[in-house]
Amino acid sequence: MNKNLRYLTGPFSKENPVIVQILGICSALAVTVQLKPAVVMALSVAVVTGFSSLIMSVLRKGVPSRIRIIVQLVVIATMVILVDQFLKAFVYDVSKQLSVYVGLIITNCIVMGRVEAFALANKPWASFLDGVGNGFGYGIILVITAFVRELTGSGTLYGYRIIPESWYEHGYANNGLMLFPPMALIIVGCIIWAHRSWNKELQEK
């Protein structure tokens, strides 16, 4: 039980896929202008990593290792198509905002990385937990970045106004630069900085 819990929670901080393993950054940054798409993206990735790890773990003894990459791609692509169709059906506006980034979950290194590194050598249930844990570890970074960007860039959170109107009358202004793509990189850089000051063993010599 304890071991399973570790699979689930390990990726939240010390084995975080984004800021420690530097995986899956491509889509992590582009969807963080607002909190809502970031949350939807985080859930989608958690679902895809969880179930692709589960399926590949079930199939791991039947698939010859020479063709495993293409089998993985097919499994992952199928999961992503399901998620994409689901988003289009139930949260169409968010799916429009995410645009190509849903499709890019296929090439998200976290999914492939966890399948290769973990699911091919472990039991289905452990692989599923590991996949979901990594999906949420990715989600945490997404949500922190989106929180900072939406609050300072538009003064709202999840679409609701947080900074009161009266502040604007006294000369407060939104930081428009926060809405531009480069700021996401700088914020993640700062998260890495803070995280590594905390966890000294992760620092590079």
Next chain:
Amino acid sequence: MDALNLFIRSVFIDNMVFAFFFGMCSYIAVSKSVKTALGLGLAVTFVQVMTVPLNYLLYEHVLRADALIEGVDLSFLTFIVFIATIAAFTQLVEMVVEKFSPSLYNQLGIFLPLIAVNCAIMGGSLFMQQKVDALEMTSFGESVVYGLGSGVGWWLAIVMMAAIRERTTYSNIPKALKGPGIAFIITGLMGVAFLMFSGIQL
């Protein structure tokens, strides 16, 4: 003129790395020396130039609504078809290069197969699909130009980054920021500089 405009746009304004964060994983991992960055950039550009037009043909003539059979819309299959094309093409390139030029194959080494899961390649094809749907891209030629432009943009970004990172080995960076941390911040600052190009039209 339109083609030149599209090329400039895809290299500088819609730069794969600075505007969309595509291919960041290999971008951070491989940008430690200029020489390997040049090799990988070249390989990515080549695969991009080949796969975007290939996927364009597939999308335009097979997958699009009413393209193959009247009333049949196969566009929900685009993800799986695009990734299959890319994976198959990368495999093909690897085999051809290994057969005809073993020295080049040894130089590129592990980077060649890794291109299949480089988001810049998949992203290029997906943006091509978006442009076709928005009627911004109407000919085969334009898809070639777009593939070339986005590949060259990625190449430019990784070579610039590698050059800067080679210099930073001599600078005094806070311990916790060394490695990926400073790489992210440098990329962010380069991205701010690239914002300067937005709005340029020829």
